[in-house]
Amino acid sequence: MRNVAIVGRPNVGKSALFNRLTGRRIAIVDAVSGVTRDRLYAPVEWHGTHFRLIDTGGLAPNPDQLEAHIAKQVELALHEADLILFTVDGQAGRTPQDDAVAGRVRELNKPVWLVVTKTDNERLEAGWADFASYGFSRWFTTSSLHGRGTGALLDAIAEDCAGRHDAADAxxxxxxxxxxxxxxxxxxxxxxxxxxxxxxxxxxxxxxxxxxxxxxxxxxxxxxxxxxxxxxxxxxxxxxxxxxxxxxxxxxxxxxxxxxxxxxxxxxxxxxxxxxxxxxxxxxxxxxxxxxxxxxxxxxxxxxxxxxxxxxxxxxxxxxxxxxxxxxxxxxxxxxxxxxxxxxxxxxxxxxxxxxxGQTVTTGVLNRVLHAAFVEHPPPLDRGRRLKFFYGTQTGVRPPRFLLFVNDPRRAQSTYTSYLVNRLREAFGLEGTPVVLNWRARGTAGRKKG
Structure with a gap:
């Protein structure tokens, strides 16, 4: 699967673009620069073509300790990338920091596309000309807020990545x-x-x-x-x-x-x-x-x-x-x-x-275990009456869920529920997972969760 990395200086809208292209709010977006610190990955499918999108932190000049860590993460993303989306802020215009990032990505000898963000209207779209002298082969104007231009960008990425999706990715x-x-x-x-x-x-x-x-x-x-x-x-x-x-x-x-x-x-x-x-x-x-x-x-x-x-x-x-x-x-x-x-x-x-x-238990085996548990340790009397078990069935996995049909679910005490859960754990090796028991009166639609 092709890796597509979004890079640029801090606060140019990389994470907003990442969220727009993935169709999910994965990366945290905030007006404070430096919010994205690690590199984030998300698989993207567009018209049957699959690729992996990478969001990165902003490359800052004269980095402090944390910014140096962020820069290392960006370098790792650049190393992995098959295609680089060099992202700049169309409202702020060209800056020396943009020039520095442009120089760095140009050194990699990889495909680099210029993406001008925050072009929320036609007037702002004209701002791409400030960056034209970078000389990258393809450029796009986008607005993550309104979705302007992001469809065309996805179409171009999908065309570039077509045919590179393998069975392992599926x-x-x-x-x-x-x-x-x-x-x-x-x-x-x-x-x-x-x-x-x-x-x-x-x-x-x-x-x-x-x-x-x-x-x-x-x-x-x-x-x-x-x-x-x-x-x-x-x-x-x-x-x-x-x-x-x-x-x-x-x-x-x-x-x-x-x-x-x-x-x-x-x-x-x-x-x-x-x-x-x-x-x-x-x-x-x-x-x-x-x-x-x-x-x-x-x-x-x-x-x-x-x-x-x-x-x-x-x-x-x-x-x-x-x-x-x-x-x-x-x-x-x-x-x-x-x-x-x-x-x-x-x-x-x-x-x-x-x-x-995620395992399922056959109804026959489940009922043998439950009947044995009821026989070996009968439920306590409740006002002269005892909880009577008829049969049970598994209703779900992750976590394993079981439905037990009884005479009166109100008589299912929490201590007895815990006893049955432990018996099921022991019988089926259910270590590390919750076990949910639900109770239902036989012949009725009512249910009590134990």
Whole structure:
């Protein structure tokens, strides 16, 4: 699949153009320059042609520490790109920063198209002439706000990329999607970089460096019965989630919302806890969000290399379990994104959990397990009457959902529901995923969620 990179100086409208071309609000757009920090990827399909669009941060002169990290991300995107969209601001006109970016992309000996943004009307479209002396072979005037010119740009990209879509790309939707979430500076971007073997996301000691949800798809070796196969895995590095009282700016709020949406579209969530700081109130809030979304989960205790000899692993695990009651179903892995310890194991476990969460159980086997559970440990009496089980069926996956037909759903106590969930986990290996039991009176349309 062809890579098409959007590059330019800060605040020329790159992220707005990215969102318009992808048809989704993926990148954060704000009047403050420097909002986009990592490079963002999104697959685009236009009239049957597929390509991958890359949004980048702005290239700034005399960069500070963070801007230098951003510049490195832009360079990586330029290296990957098959086509470069050099983006300039039609309202602001040509600047020395534009000249510097033009010189850099010209050095690459790759196709470069000039895209003049913010040309919201015909008068502003004439502003492209300010940039004509750059001499790039193709130019486009666009308005991301109104959609002017973006269709023509997509047509041209699709024509350039035609015939380059392969079968592997068509399978991308089958990827196991894993969101890496946690409070700011828990090591999420370090984990992503360790997994991909490159500086895919900016890593900094400045908390809150990642603002967008950054996606990257890799191939991962998984064992299935007696053979190995390649599994596509999409990793989502998210902005650190803060408690509401700590969200200081609209960007903080939008970044947190983006992280919450990443949880919703993930199949498995890795909740990364900073071992040196312990479980915080923010970690507890994130765990509640994961459970509320019904997502499979792994608790990743990061920076464990710094805690060896300082605290006992078993005691830390027990304490962490007590602090995160919403995700009791989640296995715990002690890892170090910095040294790589147990990083591969974490992703392998996530892939295994996704398979388990997506499995279906035959009705006959399910009912044998449930009948045995009711016989071995009958429900307690409720005002002289007992919950009576007739039969059950599976109604969904990710998470596994089961519907149990009984005499009176009101007699299904929470403690007994938990007992049945544990029996199903034990019988079908449902580790790492929520299990949902719904109750229905036989012969009626009513249902009670357990």
């Amino acid at each position: 399978q991308a939707e089958e990827a196991t999607t894993i969101a890496i979430v946690g409070k700011p500076n828990a090591g999420k971007s370090s984990l992503l970089n360790t997994l991909t073997g490159e500086e895919r996301a900016i890593v900094s000691e400045i908390a809150g460096t990642t603002r967008d949800a950054v996606d990257v798809t890799i191939k991962w070796k998984v064992r299935e019965q007696d053979r190995e196969r390649d599994q596509l895995v999409t990793l989502i590095d998210t902005a650190g989630i803060r408690l509401k009282k700590a969200r200081k700016t609209p960007l903080d709020v939008f970044s947190v919302n983006r992280a919450e949406k990443a949880i919703a579209r993930a199949r498995v969530v890795i909740l990364l806890v900073d071992a040196t700081a312990g479980v915080s109130e923010t970690d507890k809030k994130i765990a509640a969000l994961v459970a509320e979304a019904g997502r499979s989960c792994i608790i990743g205790v990061n920076k464990w290399d710094l805690m060896k000899g300082v605290t006992d692993r078993k005691a830390f695990q027990q304490w962490t379990r007590e602090q995160l009651p919403f995700v009791t179903y989640a296995p715990m892995v002690f890892l170090s994104a910095k040294t790589g310890e147990n990083v591969a194991q974490t992703i392998t476990r996530a892939c295994e959990i996704d398979v388990v969460a």
